[in-house]
Amino acid sequence: MPAVMSLKDVGMVFPATTVGGSVTALEGINLEFEPEEFVVALGASGCGKTTLLNVMAGFLPPTSGAILLHDSPITGPGRDRGVVFQKHALFPWLNVVENTAFGLRIQGVGARDRTAIAEENLNLVGLSEFGNHPIYQLSGGMQQRVGLARALTTNPEILLMDEPLGALDAFTRENMQELVLQVWRRTKKIVFFITHSVEEALFMATRLIVMSPRPGRITHEYKLDFCQRYFELGDARKIKSDADFIKIREEVLSIIYGEETEE
């Protein structure tokens, strides 16, 4: 199958500032995204995960290499790539449904149509009852679900998720992992998901890329199917406590710790 999005030898060097020298945040990143993939980027802080996502979203132009979406280079952010942030990205002056419909509103979609589409997406994340609620009355987990619904509303080709569950408590986080997987299965979007939780990465990914810092690069890649097993079994904890899962979890952890002790 042809790659929907591909990164060709992408590098990102931040120029020297008064506090320090130039930083090579990314070096030689080659990645291809095929339809219906769930790609998770894992790595310690400062390994360039978020820079990679910002480059893919178009917020930062890379200093070398190219990012192609259907063979044409991207030049900036666009609604073909939906982004879900860790937090502080919703608009508190709009209620839940208005937040979700924002992308359609600025495209000039009429109020009735955009509300209908927004409500569909809110239903997808289990928030159909909360459309008229103000954002600031929702819990952290619910706010992230609004963020997900909002990113889906513009019908992007790829969903970029920057540690979307990082600010949630452990219990909410596990529930949200399952919810994100269900949404992914139903919408069939390509997902690029950043996390620093090894368990989360292994559980959710169809493909896992492990990154290492200074310069930020991809060191390991795994094809995984724990999420498929979850869809079959429906018991997340059982999969996460499975011997296969624990074995690979320790392997990945030793990679990340190994890199840290090299420093």
Place this chain on the structure above:
Amino acid sequence: MALSRIFGNGQETKDPYGAPGTGKSTLISVVTIVVILGGWWLVTELELIRALFVPPPGLVFSKFLKISCYDHYMESLLVFLGVQAEVVAECEGFSENALHQHILASLYRVFSSFFLALVTAVPIGIAMGVNRFARGVFDPPIEFYRPIPPLAYLPLTIIWFGIGDFAKIFLIYLACFAPLAISARAGVKSCSIEQIHAAYSMGASRHQVMWHVVLKAALPEILTGMRISIAFGWTTLVAAEMVAAKAGIGVMVLNAARFLATDIVFLGIVVIGLIAFFFDVLMRRMERLLVPWKGKA
């Protein structure tokens, strides 16, 4: 026992390890006001201080009734409302104006200045926040004049614009301008980079990001600026009315002081304070109505 319940006994019994200074203070404030008013009444009643310095509350109130009317329609209104005829007979206004005319003259000056400042300072402040050229141009003059007391440049406004209402409005306008511009400038910085990025990734243009995100996020700060601005404008009023004003609550106080009419001075001060308090309540209401998300999320 009751007193220690109101004023606390140095430590909050309900939450001994909590943050200091928590709990309600409304009742204590009411007690304070009652004590102040009671003290005022007591020292005048016992004639500890001459009425020239501190007029009795009753005198101030009867003065209030006297200067509440000047025109005939005010007199007939008071009669209609059932106020005693002798009070009506004493209706004299002050400085050829009834109290409400003084108040309206001042409100007109403050609100027209405030409105002018609103339509100029907010766009300039926003421009300063989003454009380095505008910031470079407006930053030096605003930062220079902002800390100067309006009384210091009052003579200059008189030399430039004479002693008419325009000079007064200009002085109050300057007072209102700086806090509004500064809050608008700070306000456009209050949206997060995630909010801006989210809007761009949903296909927003730069123009749409400005309108739908940056300006909306700036609203709470701008409203705070409006609150500070109108209060500062009101503070500047008395200075503005020092020169050649016929009507105005500030000039009423100044003229009364010239004739040692301390009761009118007292009355004027109370009215000025009450109106300022009313402004603040109004602006807080507006904040709750227009930016209910402020300080949340």
